[in-house]
Amino acid sequence: MSEPRKVIIVGSGPAGYTAAIYASRANLEPLMFEGEPSAEAPDLLPGGQLMLTTEVENYPGFPDGITGPDMMEKFRKQAERFGTEMHALNIAECELEGEIKRVRTSEGDWHEARAIIIATGASAKWLGLPSETALRNKGVSACATCDGAFFRDRELVVVGGGDTAMEEAQFLTRFASKVYVVHRRDTLRASKIMQERAFENPKIEFLWNKQVTEVLDVSAGKVTGVRLEDTVTGESSVQDCQGMFLAIGHKPNTDFLKGQLETDDLGYLVVHSGTRTRIDGVFASGDVADHVYRQAVTAAGMGCQSAIDAERWLEAKGY
Incomplete structure (x- = not known):
């Protein structure tokens, strides 16, 4: 050598x-x-x-x-x-x-x-969905500070329940008209102060006991919504949005x-x-x-x- x-x-x-x-x-x-x-x-x-x-x-x-x-x-x-x-x-x-x-x-x-x-x-940790992979950089992101400004006056989904998710959701309200936080449980892992700030923000709405099973719409080449499954009842629903941000950790x-x-x-x-x-x-x-x-x-x-x-x-x- x-x-x-x-x-x-x-x-x-x-x-x-x-x-x-x-x-x-x-x-x-x-x-x-x-x-x-x-x-x-x-x-x-x-x-x-x-x-x-x-x-x-x-x-x-x-x-x-x-x-x-x-x-x-x-x-x-x-x-x-x-x-x-x-x-x-x-x-x-x-x-x-x-x-x-x-x-x-x-x-x-x-x-x-x-x-x-x-x-x-x-x-970044991802959900592992084929539709999520297909729509990365087409409305799916794992960095709000990188991409949030491109979603002015749009409705967005943030996936996660920890401090990072609360920080991302709060940050995105500077641009978005509405931010839906999707969390698979009915309580957050985030610190108390971060929870309080998110709960007090009128632009943030929580979708409890939900998990994303599909990002819509791959055929359109952009995010138009997410398909959700209720983790308690198994019921399926669709939430309209124009972007999805992952905040489940790195x-x-x-x-x-x-x-x-x-x-x-x-x-x-x-x-x-x-x-x-x-x-x-x-x-x-x-x-x-x-x-x-x-x-x-x-x-x-x-x-x-x-x-x-x-x-x-x-x-x-x-x-």
């Missing part, structure tokens, strides 16, 4: 690509594994979750907006310009302890590096780590003093370590931090 690389970046998106830009400009010659869709993680695309977003209007520097895929292509080209080597592969296994870190790709090849930056992001993409790094109660990587993990020489950035903001701009900021942290760590070690 050849001499270990200075830096391997696992994952892409705003965090990974920004880390690559900074690392390559610092002559660290980073090797990046961008990820690829799999049966276990169909959303694990090179470019991350923004590849599933039609329009981005809240990233500074794009006054007329830009599509998620176009933005990630610009990020990618900028990282390539400075010499980042990229492969659209997943990492299946890694050995992070010790002076030399090792990662194994989905094709079975092992690669070594002095430092590792993990930027694998988090994947899952950080950390399975390949096999528990080697410290995580919080939700499974997100814990970082200290910037982007450092508990293992010396391993850094984390973006949504894999951030379940609070989950925005492209904050992920990019963490990507910058992780590259600078890695560069300073390598220099201090004499690499």
Whole structure:
């Protein structure tokens, strides 16, 4: 095996690509594994979750907006310009302890590096309905702050019963004429204060003991409503709407780590003093370590931090 690389970046998106830009400009010659869709993680695309977003209007520097895929292509080209080597592969296994870190790709090849930056992001949890998949970006979304402004004066459905669902519903009332919260139980998991705010909002209506069984209308190529099933009686009904937002949580993409790094109660990587993990020489950035903001701009900021942290760590070690 050849001499270990200075830096391997696992994952892409705003965090990974920004880390690559900074690392390559610092002559660290980073090797990046961008990820690829799999049966276990169909959303694990090179470019991350923004590849599933039609329009981005809240990233500074794009006054007329830009599509998620176009933005990630610009990020990618900028990282390539400075010499980042990229492969659209997943990492299946890694050995992070010790002076030399090792990662194994989905094709079975092992690669070594002095430092590792993990930027694998988090994947939104979906209902798993074929109609939901068919209408993603056509009225079905998992990010209210990303897509809510495109639904002015529309009726929307939010699926979920936790704090995230209440936050999404509250946010969407800035644009929507009505927000229906669909919850499979008759009580919410959300904190008391979040429940009170939602109950007091005149634009929010709760549909209790209901679950979505189909998103309408795939044949029309847009969302016109949702088919609901009563979880108590089994009765079927249809709620008209022009958009559906999933708020049933996110899952950080950390399975390949096999528990080697410290995580919080939700499974997100814990970082200290910037982007450092508990293992010396391993850094984390973006949504894999951030379940609070989950925005492209904050992920990019963490990507910058992780590259600078890695560069300073390598220099201090004499690499």
